Amino acid sequence: MPEINDILSGKALAGARAIRLIEENDPKAFELLKQLYPHSGNSFIIGITGSPGVGKSTLIDSLIVEFRKLDKKIAVIAVDPSSPVSGGAILGDRVRMQKHATDKNVFIRSMASRGEKGGLARTTKDAAIVFDAMGYEIIIIETVGAGQTQFDIKDLAHSIGIVTNPGAGDGIQTVKAGILETGDIFIVNKSDKPDCEQTFQQLNMMLNMKAGSKTNTATSSKTSSKITWTPKILKTNAQTGDGVKELADTFLEHFDFMGKSTALTTKQKEMENSYFNALLKDLTINKIVEFIKTSDKYRAVLKKIQSREIDPLSAAQLLTDTIIKI
Numbered sequence: 525m526p527e528i529n530d531i532l533s534g535k536a537l538a539g540a541r542a543i544r545l546i547e548e549n550d551p552k553a554f555e556l557l558k559q560l561y562p563h564s565g566n567s568f569i570i571g572i573t574g575s576p577g578v579g580k581s582t583l584i585d586s587l588i589v590e591f592r593k594l595d596k597k598i599a600v601i602a603v604d605p606s607s608p609v610s611g612g613a614i615l616g617d618r619v620r621m622q623k624h625a626t627d628k629n630v631f632i633r634s635m636a637s638r639g640e641k642g643g644l645a646r647t648t649k650d651a652a653i654v655f656d657a658m659g660y661e662i663i664i665i666e667t668v669g670a671g672q673t674q675f676d677i678k679d680l681a682h683s684i685g686i687v688t689n690p691g692a693g694d695g696i697q698t699v700k701a702g703i704l705e706t707g708d709i710f711i712v713n714k715s716d717k718p719d720c721e722q723t724f725q726q727l728n729m730m731l732n733m734k735a736g737s738k739t740n741t742a743t744s745s746k747t748s749s750k751i752t753w754t755p756k757i758l759k760t761n762a763q764t765g766d767g768v769k770e771l772a773d774t775f776l777e778h779f780d781f782m783g784k785s786t787a788l789t790t791k792q793k794e795m796e797n798s799y800f801n802a803l804l805k806d807l808t809i810n811k812i813v814e815f816i817k818t819s820d821k822y823r824a825v826l827k828k829i830q831s832r833e834i835d836p837l838s839a840a841q842l843l844t845d846t847i848i849k850i
């Protein structure tokens with residue numbers, strides 16, 4: 525098990541060991557995280573999300589350049605990078621972000637889905653705690669898609685950048701996936717491609733419509749005077765770095781904005797709640813199943829399934845309804 529002090533003093537090897545324990549779902553990781561948690565809560569966590577192949581990794585690579593100019597220590601967690609579009613896979617991401625491989629102030633880690641226990645969201649959160657405790661000022665999480673599960677990028681990051689590309693339909697898709705609500709900064713990447721301006725305008729219109737509908741409902745309530753962040757839209761070329769400085773500045777501006785209002789504290793609380801709920805789910809589920817299995821009812825129902833008196837689906841329903849009555 526890595527030394528806690530080595531992690532806290534930012535030693536890369538100790539950090540890498542901790543992340544490995546998390547990935548392997550080693551019980552030692554749980555104990556380690558308990559000790560690290562009090563030292564976390566200082567990083568600015570950015571989520572970069574968008575469809576496969578929109579250029580998230582390339583953009584992050586360019587963002588690192590900008591953040592390094594500001595002397596920030598950065599960690600990147602690339603979540604489940606397995607898109608078929610770009611050839612996917614962990615190796616691809618490492619290659620794309622390789623120019624920072626020798627910079628000791630940059631830590632890039634890919635994490636693959638294990639499809640078990642709280643899934644990738646919890647593993648990602650665990651890894652973010654390690655990087656946070658190690659003293660990385662900025663943590664960037666790259667994920668494909670947002671708003672699809674109960675515990676996802678909005679529960680992991682303070683600020684969310686949604687990446688799209690120029691071209692018909694992509695803006696519409698964004699809305700369809702219901703992620704318009706989730707984004708703090710919208711990025712039209714691959715600005716070298718045709719129709720960039722059109723996609724920009726399309727997004728702009730959609731965001732204005734959303735803002736308009738919100739204002740209408742807010743005027744009748746006392747919250748109308750509450751200062752809120754207006755989502756920004758930016759155009760970038762991740763390959764040349766065009767517009768990426770503005771993007772880095774906008775992320776920092778958003779963080780600053782949150783810190784000056786109640787938004788940051790509210791967000792932190794939401795993030796903690798989600799993590800706690802995910803942990804609770806993971807820890808209780810096995811216990812409950814084990815408990816149910818010791819009951820006479822379980823045995824009786826099992827017999828009925830075997831004699832085909834009842835189907836397993838109705839049986840599962842019946843059992844959970846009768847045993848768990850809170």
Ligand SMILES: Nc1nc2c(ncn2[C@@H]2O[C@H](COP(=O)(O)OP(=O)(O)OP(=O)(O)O)[C@@H](O)[C@H]2O)c(=O)[nH]1
Nearest residue numbers: 576577578579580581582607610612714761762763
């Ligand atoms: N023309 C152009 N190509 C770009 C730009 N940004 C990225 N690309 C290319 O788009 C392809 C996909 O880029 P990635 O950075 O791997 O995209 P991604 O969103 O991380 O992909 P996944 O992680 O697989 O979902 C690569 O071939 C990049 O070189 C850009 O601004 N302009």
Ligand SMILES: [Mg+2]
Nearest residue numbers: 580581605617
């Ligand atoms: Mg990628």
